[in-house]
Amino acid sequence: MNRRHLFAAVAAAAFTLGAGASAAEEPIRIGSFLAVTGPAAFLGDPEKKTLELYVKKLDEQGGVLGRPLELIVYDTGSNAKDAVTFVKRLIEQDRVDFIIGGTTTGETMAVINFVEEAEIPFISLAGAAVIVEPVRKWVFKTPHSDRMAVQKVYEDMKKEGHRKVGLIAGTGGFDKSCLQHAEELAPAYGLEVVATEQYGPDDTDVTPQLTRIRDAGAEAVLFCGFGAPSVIVAKNFARLGMKSALYYNHGACSKRFVEGAGEAAEGIRIPCAALVVAEQLPPDDPQREVTLAYKREYESTYGEEVSTFGGHAYDALMLLVDAIRRAGTTDRAAVRDALEQTKEFVGVDGIYNVSPEDHMGLDLRSFKMLEVRGGDWKLLY
Numbered sequence: 001m002n003r004r005h006l007f008a009a010v011a012a013a014a015f016t017l018g019a020g021a022s023a024a025e026e027p028i029r030i031g032s033f034l035a036v037t038g039p040a041a042f043l044g045d046p047e048k049k050t051l052e053l054y055v056k057k058l059d060e061q062g063g064v065l066g067r068p069l070e071l072i073v074y075d076t077g078s079n080a081k082d083a084v085t086f087v088k089r090l091i092e093q094d095r096v097d098f099i100i101g102g103t104t105t106g107e108t109m110a111v112i113n114f115v116e117e118a119e120i121p122f123i124s125l126a127g128a129a130v131i132v133e134p135v136r137k138w139v140f141k142t143p144h145s146d147r148m149a150v151q152k153v154y155e156d157m158k159k160e161g162h163r164k165v166g167l168i169a170g171t172g173g174f175d176k177s178c179l180q181h182a183e184e185l186a187p188a189y190g191l192e193v194v195a196t197e198q199y200g201p202d203d204t205d206v207t208p209q210l211t212r213i214r215d216a217g218a219e220a221v222l223f224c225g226f227g228a229p230s231v232i233v234a235k236n237f238a239r240l241g242m243k244s245a246l247y248y249n250h251g252a253c254s255k256r257f258v259e260g261a262g263e264a265a266e267g268i269r270i271p272c273a274a275l276v277v278a279e280q281l282p283p284d285d286p287q288r289e290v291t292l293a294y295k296r297e298y299e300s301t302y303g304e305e306v307s308t309f310g311g312h313a314y315d316a317l318m319l320l321v322d323a324i325r326r327a328g329t330t331d332r333a334a335v336r337d338a339l340e341q342t343k344e345f346v347g348v349d350g351i352y353n354v355s356p357e358d359h360m361g362l363d364l365r366s367f368k369m370l371e372v373r374g375g376d377w378k379l380l381y
Contacts (some may be wrong), residue, residue, distance in 0.1 A: 012237075025063075027070035028330055030055070030320070031096030033086040033111075034125075035103035038078025039227055042256055044103040046310030047125055048073055051100065053301055054317050064324055072096060076107055083107035084114065091118045097330050100316045103309075112139055121323075121336045123316040125309070127251060127315070128177040134361040140339055140350055140359045142315040143331050144273065144367055146178035146224070149249040152271035152367045154189040157220050162245060164197040166218030168209055168233060170225045178224035178249050194218050199229065207236045218244050226251030231260040238264035245269065249380040250367075253308040258372055265375075271367040272377070275311040275348040280379040287366075291348045308349075315347035 035044035055071045063069060072094050074086035083102065090096045098121050101110030105128040112131075115122040117137055122130050122139050130147035157165065162201050165186060171177040179196070186193050197209035210233070218240060218294055221244045230252040237246055246268050247310035253272035259266050264298065274281055278291040294314050295306045322345060323338035324330060342354040342361060350366020369380045 005067070018257075025067040027068045028324070029070045029072065029089035029094065029096040029098075030072045030317075031087075031094055031099045032071065032101040033076050033083050033099075033107065034073060034101050035076035035078040035107065035320040036073075038076070039222065040104050042227070042254060043125075043309040044075070044078070044305075046307040047103060047313040048075075048126070049302055050298065050310040050313040053298065054314065055299055057297075064321055064329070066332070067330075069308070073263075078104065078107075080104075080106040080110040082208040084110050087111040087114055091115075091120060096120070097332065098320055098335065100125070100313065100320065101129075101359065102259070103133065107175060108141075112136060115139060115175055119135070120132060120332055121320070121339060123320060123339075125312040125316060126174070129181065130173075135357060135359050136215070138336060141318075142312045142319065142347070142356070142360070143193065144250055144349065145360060145361055146174060146249060147181040148364060149271050150181045150185055150222070150369060151156050152364055152369060153222055153247045153249070153269070154185060154191060156269060156369055157191060157245070157247070158189045160220075160245065162220040163189050163191060164194045166197070166213030166221045166244065166301045167193060167217060168197045168199070168206065168213065168223050170199055170229055170351075171201060172225070174251060175225045178251075180350060182222055182224060203229075203238060204232060206233055207240065210236055210240055213245055214240065214242050214244070220245040220247060222247045222249070224249050224251075230257050231264075233294075234268065236327065250308075253370075254306075255305050255377075258375060258377070262375075265372040270370055270374045272370050273308045273311055273349045273366070274305065274368050276306050277368060277370060277377050277379040279376075285353060287345050287348065290346050294348050311348040314353075315349050318347060319345060319352065348381040 034047050036048050055069045076082040100123050102124040105126040106126040108126040124141040127143045129142050129147040169175040195213040199206045248270040274287045275291045278295050281288040298306045323335050327334040327338040343351040350362040352361035354361035370377045
């Protein structure tokens with residue numbers, strides 16, 4: 001096998017000296033498939049590092065239910081077809097107990113049927129609402145959905161007095177899902193979509209699309225997407241001297257975006273998880289302690305700035321561990337039921353209240369509205 005595709009962290013071998021974790025105990029196997037390399041590597045790399053860090057910490061603390069954890073991670077290279085291959089391997093060959101992963105919506109949606117058929121609890125790290133809408137019995141997710149991001153943005157647009165909206169998005173699954181929600185939700189906020197534009201995966205300039213949005217009279221523009229296009233849109237927008245307010249969805253909640261876009265990012269508003277502005281949270285915010293602890297642990301371990309995407313993995317692992325402990329067993333059905341009964345669980349993405357009708361469990365209170373100021377994130381509310 002190409003080494004690029006496999007990263008295995010076998011915690012059982014290295015950390016069975018923790019209190020209560022006996023070498024004689026069968027490990028709890030957690031499988032993962034992540035975009036550690038490829039176009040979505042800025043998402044998948046911190047996810048992998050987070051899972052490895054906290055599997056190690058949990059084992060040093062004695063494991064879960066007195067059993068060590070074994071983490072098996074495959075790198076999809078940001079390829080949905082590879083995601084299918086690796087999920088089949090996790091289920092059929094590695095015989096994992098649970099799966100955390102799916103960096104992107106495309107990777108996640110490609111494997112859902114296999115996970116459902118295998119009846120294995122699966123927590124996705126991707127953003128689109130379609131992952132859990134409609135609810136699938138064995139599928140959960142941690143990040144805020146693209147629909148929630150649009151709702152948060154539209155609330156702010158309405159508050160700021162904008163009425164005419166322009167939309168721009170890529171052609172990927174996450175982008176298209178966000179775009180669909182943006183078009184459908186606008187009337188409910190008293191907004192009129194005056195222009196909708198898309199760009200291709202190989203486009204390096206979106207000036208024509210932005211020009212059409214400008215000429216349509218858009219007072220505010222919403223970008224749906226992530227990765228390199230987020231920087232391209234910001235720079236083209238600034239170069240055109242557009243006067244519209246510019247909003248992004250949460251796919252760009254990364255300091256890498258701010259650094260990549262430079263001055264062009266100034267003034268962009270975006271809904272993000274509390275982790276991005278952990279130090280700016282008020283003392284009474286219930287997420288402050290959790291987000292600061294994760295941020296400090298990650299940054300001291302890896303010597304790099306924490307990412308909201310790694311936070312998705314942190315929440316997924318901790319939600320799973322919490323469910324296993326409440327279930328008192330690793331029986332898949334029992335853990336699935338426990339996940340579905342999660343209440344007031346404070347994570348770095350928000351406070352989770354999962355139910356049979358909601359396999360994400362977050363609401364708009366968990367989103368913070370930020371603005372790029374002076375090359376950094378500024379918490380607005």
